Amino acid sequence: MASLVIGLSIGLAFGLALLITFFISRQKMKRAKESDDDHHVFDTLFADEFGNRIGPRKFSLNELAKATSDFNNENKLGEGGFGSVYRGFLRDLDTYIAVKRVSKASKQGIKEYASEVKIISRLRHKNLVKLIGWYHEKGELLLVYEFMPNGSLDTHLFKGKSLLTWETRYKIVQDLASALLYLHEEGDYCVLHRDIKTNNIMLDSSFNAKLGDFGLARLVDHSEGLKNTLLAGTVGYIAPECLSSGKASKESDVYSFGVVALEIACGRRSIEPKFQDSEAVLVPWVWESYGNGKVLDVADKKTGTWFDPKQMQCLVIVGLWCAHPSHEQRPSIRQVIQALHFKTPLPKLPSTMPVLSYKAPIAPLIGSSEPVLESNIALTIPR
Template structure:
C-alpha cells in the first residue's frame, strides 16, 4: 500500500518479481511513465489493484493471463496515450472480477460484444472517456448493480433494457439521438444531458419539455447545498437537502437542477449519504450556510437555466466539515477535486482546508461566468487525488456548501430609458407668440451657429484628427478589440448625460449608463476638455486596457472620440471604489472581504508586471482606483497614467506621475517610476485596508499624519497589532492581519531594492513563504 504519498519516477522493473503480491495500491501519487506490462502478466496472484490519480500514463496493458483471484481493477485519471477499447482489453478468464473501474483513462472505440461474458462484474465504471458507438445489447447479460457510462460519446438510441432496469445506471453527458423518454431520469437511470445539443447551446433536451421559462429571464440563483432554506445577510438560499444516490438527477421547483454520479467504494452502506451536517459548526454558532454540504463520490454538476444572457458573478461557498484541525487522526485527511465553470476548468486539485486555512473555516471562491444561451453549469469532479479513508472510509470527493449566482448589473424594477427620450411634455404655446418669436430666434440662432460652427470645426475636428493619430496607428491597431460607439449611442446610454453620476474629478465625470443590446449597466467616463493632457490619458487607457484581459482589471467595453468628446465605456462596478467604503462610510468591509481585496489587487498587479508581452506600470495605484463589483471582488482601474515598457527596462523608466501619499520616495527625488514604485503604492493600499486610515491624515499630529511612518513606528516598538482598524472590533484573523501589515511595510521599504516583487507578496499572502524580516526603523 503506497497510496496518498508524494512518490515520483517510474515503477521499478524489479517489481516484476513480486509474483506473490495480492494488493497493489498506488493512488494519489506523482509517478511517471506507463503502466508496466508485468502487472497483469507476472502477478498471477493479484486480487486488487488501485491506481486512481497515480500520475501514470496509458495505454492500459492488455490482460491476457488468467488471473483467478483478481476482484478489483480500479484505475483512473491516466495521462498520455489512448487505450483502444474495441480491441479486447481483457482476453482472459477473470472469474472473480467484481469491480472494473476505468474512469478518465483515455479509452476510445466501442465496447466489444465479448464484454457481456463478464457476468461476475457488479460495478462497471467507464465514465469520462471517449467511448463511442452504440451500447450493445450483449451488455444486458451483465449482472451489474452499478453501470457508469457517463461522460462519453455514445450515440444511437438508449437500449430498452437499460430503460427497464432497476439497477443504478448513469448515461449523462453523451451524444444519444433518442433516450426513449421525455425526462432527464427514468427509474434509476440518469439521462441528464445525454442527447447531443446542436452547437452545444440552449437548455438540455431532456428539460425542454419539462419547463417553460418566464417571459422575463432570471438574474440570480442561491442554493444552500445539502441544507434547508435559509436567509443569510439578506439573501435567501433555496433548500437542497434531498437524499441523492449513485446516479441521481434532481430538479428544483425553480430554475436549477443537479446531477450526481458515482459510488463510494470503501463502505458497505446500501445508499450513500450525500448531504452532511456539521454539529461542530452548528454548536459553535457558525454561519448557517456552512453547517451543511453536499458531497459526491465522483462528479457533481449544478445546472441553472432560464437566465438572462449576461456576465454573472459566481460565488462558491466551501467549508471542510468532515476533517478536524490539530494533530489528531481526524486531521490527516486530504480532500482534493477540480472545479469547472461553463466547461472550463478553473481550479485543479482544489483543497478546501488549504484554501480556507483550516478545517471548519469558510472559504468563498469567486468567478465570472458568461451566459450566452440562458444556462450556466458548475461542475465538480474528483480526479483521484487526496485521501479516501481518513478519518474513516469514504471521506473523499467534491464537497460544496453553497452556491450564489448573480447578475451584477440587474436591478429589480429598472426600466431602460425610452427611445423617445424623457422629461415632461412641452406645454401648449399660443400660435401668435410662437410665430412672433420664430423670426427673432431664427436670426439669433443663425448668427450664433455661424460663429460657433467656425470655432467648432477648427478645434474639434482638429482634436479628432490628433486623437486618431495617437490611437489608430498601425502599431496600436494590432490587438485592439474594442467597440467604437457613436456620440448618439453614448447619449442614449446616459440619457443625454443627465443620468446618475458615479464620480467626478479633474479627469471629468463618470455616468451610470444602460447598454440596451447587452441588457447591462455600464460606467461611462466623459473626459474633461480642460487640457490636452486628457488626450494622452485617454489614448493610454484605451491602448493598455484593450490589450489586457484579467479578472481583476476593470473591463473596458468601448470608446468614443467624436466631435471633440473623449469617452470610455467600462463594465459597471456595483459597489463603487474601495475608498468609499474605507474612508467615506459606505459600508464596513469585513476582514474576509478586505484580505480578498488585497489578494485580488496583487493578482492584477502580477498580471501587469509579469504576465504580458510588455510590463505595464500603472503609476497611480490608490484606493479610489480600486473598484468593487457586486460580490466585492476587486478590480484595478484608471490606466490614464499607465505606461507600456519592455520587461528589461521596467525598473528604470518613465517620468513622475501619481498621487501624493502613494508615491515612492525615489519617484519624488528622481522623477522616475518603476515596478518597485508600483509595489510601494500597493503597500500603502495594503496598510490602508488593514488600518482603515488614509495614507496622509492632516488631522493627526505630525508623528501620526503619515500612515507609513505611523505603522513602521508601531512595528519598531512591537505594537503592530494596535494599528488594526478599530472599526473591525477585533473581528479578524490575527495571522492574516500580521501578514498583511508586514507585507505592507515590506512593500514601502525606503530602499527600493529591498522591496519584494509582487510575486513574492502573493507567496506570503498564500502562506507559501515566511514573513519578511524588517528593520525596527526606516
C-alpha cells in the same frame, strides 16, 4: 472735409472688420487643427487594434446619450478634474456600463486618454476593470467601462459606504496583487500603472477588486529597469525615489501597493493632517508600532476584534515590506503573493524605519486635488 472724415471712418471700419474676420478665421483654423491633431492621435494609436476589430468597440454619441438618459445628473456616479462618470444601460448587450465623459477643460491631455485606451484594450484579466468602448468626435471624448456596482474602495474604507469585513479586505489585497502580477510579469509587455490608490480600485457586485484608471500607465519591455517618465501619481502613494528622479518602475508600483495594503489594514488614509505629527503619515506610524511589537494595535478600530490576527500581522508586515524606503529592499509582486498565501516566511524588517537620503524633488508639489500635467510633473494631492 466732411467727405474726407466720412471716407476715413468707413475705411477704418472696413479695415477693423477685415481684422476681426481674419482673427476669427484664424481661431477657427487653430481649433480645427487641434481637433484634427486629436483625431490623428486616436487614428494613429488605434489603427491596428480597431482596424482588426480587436479590443474596445467604437460607440456613437447617440448610443451613449440614450444609454445614460442624455447624461442625466441622476445617473452621475462621480466627478473629478477629468470630467464626470455616468451610469448607463446598453440594451443590445443587456448590461450596465460606466461612461467617463471627459471634460474639455480637463488638465489631462488627449494623449493621456488615448494612452489609457491603447494600454487597457490590450489587457485581459479578471482583476482589471474592462474597457468596453469609446467615442471621440465633435470635441467629445467618452470612455465606456464595465459597471462596478459597489464603487471604489475608498468610499467603503473612508466614507462609510459599508463596513468591509476582514475576509473581504484580505481578499481585496490578494485581488490587487493578482492584477499587479499580470501587469508586471505575465503580458507581452510590463505595464507600470503609476497611480495605484484606493480611488482606482473598484469593487463588483461580489466585492471582487478590479484595478482601473490607466491614464498614467506606461508600457515598458520586461528587460528594462527604471523608466524615465514624467513624475506622476498621488501624494502619499508615490515612492520616494520617484520624487527624486521621476523614474517609475515595478518597485514604485509595489510601493503604492504597500501603502494601499496598510490603508486596508488600518482603515485610515496614507496622509491624515488631522492627526498629530507622529501619526499624520501612515507608513512611519505603522512602522513604529511594528518596531514596538504592537502590530495588531494599528488594526482598523471599526472592525473591532473581528479579524484574523495571523492575517492582520501578515498584511501589515507585507505592507511595510512593499513600502520600504529603499526600492532595492522591496519584494517583487510574486513574492508578495507567496507571503499573503503563507507560502513563504515573512521578512524580518528593521525595528525602526530606515531613513534614506534623496536628491531634491525635480518639481514642487502642486496644491491641487486633481491630476496636474505639466512639462515635468503629474501629481494628485488626495482630498
